[in-house]
Amino acid sequence: MQDSVQKISFKAQQLKFREDAILDAVNHLLARKGFDLMTMDEVAAEVGIAKASLYKHFASKEALASASMARLIDRAIAVVHEMPGTLSPLDKLKGLVRWAVTSHLANTMPLLPSTRSSIQQTLTNYPPYMEKVGRLIEALGLWIEQAQANGSLSASLPGEVILYTIFARSCDPVADFLKLGGAFSDHEIVEILVKTCFDGMTRDKSAS
Amino acid sequence: MQDSVQKISFKAQQLKFREDAILDAVNHLLARKGFDLMTMDEVAAEVGIAKASLYKHFASKEALASASMARLIDRAIAVVHEMPGTLSPLDKLKGLVRWAVTSHLANTMPLLPSTRSSIQQTLTNYPPYMEKVGRLIEALGLWIEQAQANGSLSASLPGEVILYTIFARSCDPVADFLKLGGAFSDHEIVEILVKTCFDGMTRDKSAS
DNA sequence: GTCTATAAAATGATAGAC
């Protein structure tokens, strides 16, 4: 009996391992090409299995992308929870933007906020994804309120504007352009985007 | 002889009119769906002609999109040239962002700055487009230098960062999100994006 | 130049053997 239980557990582990490998490939392709240009042939090739095998794990291309996106939101939530509690609310928000832009530059950030992708509607109709997004928004909304209360973020700006502006940094083409230009390191690009996102471009950086 | 000349001129005019109608449809579809999701069938349907007729005017889908994008840059250059000379350099730059975001909200702004679109490489290899982009960048670079010189834009920020940041507003998903939310008018959305782009989110708007 | 019809290729998804 114990053998049987261990065997099942081992098989389940193997399954999860394989599905994680598939989602890794999907995440990478979503980051580089987006949903519409990603093909199932490419996914299969990057994982190193036959295309038909993909469909034994995920019912469709949409299901594949949805699972990958849900995992991404889980990771964002993990980043939020692991943010040092000693930081100010503003610095926590900046830390999230740093993570998002860094992931973007490393080709591990799917370009989610594009309302133009055909996957967007599928995602909004996928409860597991929306539930996770809701939890993420809740945590960030708290930080935003706190930052507005202590005067480090403009109190006259609607909270949703701040939220969307932060989200949008994860797909900001400015990072790609600066990387293409080659004049800046990835770290410099990240700091530039954080600075322009929060401080704008009209005043010079004050000593931190 | 005069009849013949007029006839040719008239035919040429008709041709241009038809091709402008085609480019209008392409521009609209590029703005709503992007290059990869736009199909030649849709273009033909929106213009109201047969798909094969499209290929009598433009050699390929890429040629169609390139011509549309070249026309867009021409319009941007026109906006730049029509900007009132009495405005400060900073206000001229803000005026361009206003035009870009307004066009975006009106579905007349193709999402050009995405390095993820498959049309990007075609465009960079299309000299007429690149030449126009170069002229646009030149004019904006001058305004940026002037704004930095008079202290209205941060002098410590590399000019190309400012340039790309301004360009990127034309495809900013924040505008789409705010429109989807329904809490703001188009004009309010435009002003929000202009403000966060230039002033950031860390200080309240000062009286203008 | 416009049309209908069709070729040629890409791609999401499935059948069926093992």
Added chain:
DNA sequence: GTCTATCATTTTATAGAC
């Protein structure tokens, strides 16, 4: 569950009549 082979559909592009 993995594979090979194949289907069904979409989509870019062209042929050929008028």
